[in-house]
Amino acid sequence: MDSRPEAEATTRFDAGAVRADFPILERRIHGRPLVYLDNAATSQKPRPVVEAMAAYYATINANVHRGVHTLSILATEAQEAARETVRGHLNARHAHEVIFTAGTTASLNLAAFSLGQLLLQPGDEVLITGMEHHANIVPWQLACARHGAVLKVIPITDEGELEESGDAHFTERTRILAFTHASNTLGTVNPAKHLVSRARQRGIVTVVDGAQAVPHMAVDVQDLGCDLYAFSGHKMFGPTGIGVLYGREEVLERMPPWQSGGEMIDRVTFQHTTYAKLPFKFEAGTPHIAGIIGLGEAVRWIHGNDPRAMAAHEQALLEHATRELLTIDGLRIIGTAREKVGVASFTIDGVHHYDLGTLLDQQGIAVRTGHHCTQPLMDRFGITGTTRASFAPYNTAEEVDALVAAVIKAVNMLR
Amino acid sequence: MKSTPTLEQAQQEVVDEFALFADWQDRYEQIIEMGKDLPLIAADLKTDDNLVRGCQSRVWLHARLAPDPDGGPAVMQLTADSDALITKGLVALVVRVLNNRTPEEVLEAKLDFIDRIGLREHLSPTRSNGLASMLDQMRRYALAFSR
Numbered sequence: 214m215d216s217r218p219e220a221e222a223t224t225r226f227d228a229g230a231v232r233a234d235f236p237i238l239e240r241r242i243h244g245r246p247l248v249y250l251d252n253a254a255t256s257q258k259p260r261p262v263v264e265a266m267a268a269y270y271a272t273i274n275a276n277v278h279r280g281v282h283t284l285s286i287l288a289t290e291a292q293e294a295a296r297e298t299v300r301g302h303l304n305a306r307h308a309h310e311v312i313f314t315a316g317t318t319a320s321l322n323l324a325a326f327s328l329g330q331l332l333l334q335p336g337d338e339v340l341i342t343g344m345e346h347h348a349n350i351v352p353w354q355l356a357c358a359r360h361g362a363v364l365k366v367i368p369i370t371d372e373g374e375l376e377e378s379g380d381a382h383f384t385e386r387t388r389i390l391a392f393t394h395a396s397n398t399l400g401t402v403n404p405a406k407h408l409v410s411r412a413r414q415r416g417i418v419t420v421v422d423g424a425q426a427v428p429h430m431a432v433d434v435q436d437l438g439c440d441l442y443a444f445s446g447h448k449m450f451g452p453t454g455i456g457v458l459y460g461r462e463e464v465l466e467r468m469p470p471w472q473s474g475g476e477m478i479d480r481v482t483f484q485h486t487t488y489a490k491l492p493f494k495f496e497a498g499t500p501h502i503a504g505i506i507g508l509g510e511a512v513r514w515i516h517g518n519d520p521r522a523m524a525a526h527e528q529a530l531l532e533h534a535t536r537e538l539l540t541i542d543g544l545r546i547i548g549t550a551r552e553k554v555g556v557a558s559f560t561i562d563g564v565h566h567y568d569l570g571t572l573l574d575q576q577g578i579a580v581r582t583g584h585h586c587t588q589p590l591m592d593r594f595g596i597t598g599t600t601r602a603s604f605a606p607y608n609t610a611e612e613v614d615a616l617v618a619a620v621i622k623a624v625n626m627l628r
Numbered sequence: 629m630k631s632t633p634t635l636e637q638a639q640q641e642v643v644d645e646f647a648l649f650a651d652w653q654d655r656y657e658q659i660i661e662m663g664k665d666l667p668l669i670a671a672d673l674k675t676d677d678n679l680v681r682g683c684q685s686r687v688w689l690h691a692r693l694a695p696d697p698d699g700g701p702a703v704m705q706l707t708a709d710s711d712a713l714i715t716k717g718l719v720a721l722v723v724r725v726l727n728n729r730t731p732e733e734v735l736e737a738k739l740d741f742i743d744r745i746g747l748r749e750h751l752s753p754t755r756s757n758g759l760a761s762m763l764d765q766m767r768r769y770a771l772a773f774s775r
Contacts (some may be wrong), residue, residue, distance in 0.1 A: 565712035567685040575652045583684050628712055
């Protein structure tokens with residue numbers, strides 16, 4: 214794609230107006246203005262999200278779906294309104310296809326436990342990719358161990374893309390394909406729709422880890438066609454402790470519950486329990502009501518701010534950062550896929566990421582360093598970690614320049 | 629006969645040295661230099677057995693109990709290394725303060741100098757780094773030696 218339209222989008226896009234919604238960005242760290250470039254770990258929260266959560270506690274706090282009293286009804290209405298907002302955001306067919314969880318990790322554990330029980334027999338295969346976060350590896354390892362199944366991995370190229378022959382790894386024993394929509398370490402956007410359609414042709418159930426995709430692009434689960442889609446609220450301007458597992462109704466109906474307790478049951482006797490209908494079958498216990506309301510508000514905030522312009526702005530920041538970082542001697546970008554979200558991961562010859570992260574922090578710049586919970590990926594590239602700058606709509610080109618200047622200063626101190 | 633400074637004196641020396649530095653850059657440059665000066669752990673000791681696992685940076689630590697040359701109680705001799713320079717510099721400081729002390733002294737040591745020179749963040753659990761794990765490992769050695 215020509216880069217000019219993106220540059221124009223940057224000019225049109227007013228990051229300053231977006232920044233005004235994020236009070237934390239006015240902070241100073243070690244006496245320097247905060248430059249927050251750790252958005253792939255968690256994004257900052259706009260004022261409306263913080264206020265909606267406070268307002269819930271201050272004005273309508275009550276348990277949901279349990280009381281006949283007014284507050285309980287108001288809290289339930291607010292929670293279910295948020296579910297409907299999330300449904301619309303994903304273009305899911307039904308609100309009850311939106312299961313609230315504690316986050317992507319919880320969503321993937323639910324998926325692996327329940328699908329494992331439903332589908333896996335000894336000798337069956339679960340297929341993942343070489344760029345998965347540990348949260349999309351370990352739950353499947355555990356499920357495979359429980360059911361005698363085998364975990365298979367689609368390798369990735371030096372650029373950090375799936376091997377072209379990705380669907381060649383399907384066998385007649387493949388039951389589940391679980392893959393990340395966008396890589397937290399590399400930024401790579403995987404051809405999700407293509408993979409899902411190939412898998413579905415073979416009757417393979419598809420699970421997509423959308424934690425890094427949902428904050429940066431419009432995800433239409435019907436268009437994508439996947440069976441399950443997992444993501445977190447806190448990476449998309451919402452609160453921590455809340456996430457979503459979207460599931461196609463037909464699949465969710467067949468899946469057994471994961472956690473059990475209150476709310477998820479229909480009728481309990483000591484002999485037998487029948488489960489509540491969707492989505493409550495998968496929502497045992499009192500939910501994170503304030504978190505759900507905050508997530509709904511985050512989705513509303515995104516739609517109130519021209520998501521396409523925000524995405525274009527992030528792409529412009531990524532291009533600018535990549536270009537400027539590459540001027541640094543010995544710097545190597547890890548993850549050079551053709552399509553990426555706003556993640557610039559890099560190593561520098563002779564410089565340890567811990568040292569670099571420490572010296573950047575002293576200059577007010579927040580980045581992530583380490584293996585990013587993707588150790589197999591680090592092994593694939595023969596490195597122990599990277600330094601990762603990741604962008605959000607409130608970041609600016611000036612902040613990217615500040616990052617580059619701070620990296621140069623740190624490298625000079627370390628060499 | 630040389631007299632080993634007390635643990636408190638050794639810590640105070642470090643604090644006094646760092647008091648000379650005006651800003652973060654000078655402090656970190658000093659730490660980095662100390663890291664570069666730290667005698668590397670002997671290659672045959674830089675093994676997985678001696679690796680202290682941290683999430684961010686790796687530290688190798690070897691401790692042995694050696695007779696005190698002056699005939700006192702046996703002391704712990706420490707050598708260490710890290711793959712990150714700043715961690716290595718901090719490790720060098722810890723080794724400087726704790727080397728050639730008895731296991732009892734190591735166990736009782738209240739190391740507040742890292743805090744006092746403004747580098748406490750390196751012990752923060754969010755760093756999950758090699759330094760905090762190394763201090764734990766050192767205490768485990770001391771506990772084993774004191775039995």
